[in-house]
Amino acid sequence: MKKYFVLLIMLFTGSFIFCQTIELPAPQKTGGMPLMETLAKRTTVRSFDTTDISLQQLSDLLWASFGVNRSDGKRTAPSANNKQEIDIYVLLKTGAFVYDAQDNKLTQVATEDLRKAAASQKFAGDAPVQLIFIADLSKSGNGTEEEKLRMANIDCGYVSQNTYLYCTSAGLVTGARASINRDAITAPLKLKPEQKIILAHSVGFQKK
């Protein structure tokens, strides 16, 4: 009886929807463009086609950006004191998700398409994927909020460069953006006060 009651509550509150997860295919960790060629081609792009990227590309993008690359749980980007405080939120047309790097999956946090709402520059909302890098300062080490934010900004920079390099290597395009409609996405993403929106990356194919 209790089970049915809980089920009923979940149906009414819509919490079923938010439990939805996307299991990502295993990332492809070999291949791609040689590093020196990738660096030679890295660039910021500000015009995106609306064509979707594949689930494999999304998995590879997230793994390259801040996936787990060692059996001890450490990541493709370094972080101060290994606090790993940057979370990658993924805005897709099917809703908003948070990347679970340890389990290689996406957990849904909102059902709305927030890509255009997040984009303070119009081009950014056209891309099929928009990554939002959010620092969770509750995971940071000791120190004032200013000190935690300083480390988080630096940590985020490494993740951002990984995003640039993966996209270049895979024939996708991207651009970092500090200009984000923070107010429009804070509530829909259900962010806590300790979660600070640092940077966004639209990802997709270049508009011809």
Ligand SMILES: Cc1cc2nc3c(=O)[nH]c(=O)nc-3n(C[C@H](O)[C@H](O)[C@H](O)COP(=O)(O)O)c2cc1C
């Ligand atoms: C921290 C950071 C914030 C940025 N914010 C924006 C932004 O809000 N809007 C934008 O169009 N470009 C933004 N950019 C992209 C820069 O303008 C771009 O990197 C710079 O012009 C150099 O171009 P390149 O990346 O092609 O070398 C940002 C880049 C960084 C690293």
